[in-house]
Each structure stands twice: as structure tokens, then as C-alpha cells.
Amino acid sequence: MRVLIPRHIAEQESDDRGIKEGWYAMRRNGTPRFGPFASRGECLVGIAQSKDEPEPRSGLQGLH
Numbered sequence: 001m002r003v004l005i006p007r008h009i010a011e012q013e014s015d016d017r018g019i020k021e022g023w024y025a026m027r028r029n030g031t032p033r034f035g036p037f038a039s040r041g042e043c044l045v046g047i048a049q050s051k052d053e054p055e056p057r058s059g060l061q062g063l064h
Contacts, residue, residue: 004033004050006043025050 004025009032014021022036023043034050037043 003028004047006040006047008040009036 004027006023007026008023009017009019009021011021017032019032020036022038023040024032024035024037025043025047026032034046035043037046
């Protein structure tokens with residue numbers, strides 16, 4: 001299972017990424033999974049209500 005963490009994306013970084021400023025549920029590699037949320041609390045609720053992300057199948061990564 002992949003873990004999502006709350007992270008605030010400030011204006012400068014949001015401009016660099018081409019997304020809105022706010023709180024995002026992020027993968028540990030720094031990829032936003034969903035958001036933005038207005039507060040850390042709202043983001044945590046969104047994470048708690050989301051379905052767990054499965055790990056990629058071993059040996060098949062990158063094959064399409």
C-alpha cells in the first residue's frame with residue numbers, strides 16, 4: 001500500500017508545477033495525488049476517505 005501525506009504547495013511552487021496553491025494529498029515521491037484543499041485538516045479527511053493505492057506489481061513496472 002502506498003501512503004499519502006498532506007503537504008502545502010505555496011504560490012511559487014504551485015506556479016512552477018502549474019497547479020493551484022493549497023493542501024494536497026501527496027505520494028512520498030512528491031507527486032500530488034489529489035487536491036487542493038483549503039486546510040491541512042480537510043486534506044487529512046480527504047486522505048482518510050480515499051481508497052488505498054495499491055503498489056505496482058513487481059516485475060511488470062514500465063511494461064504497457
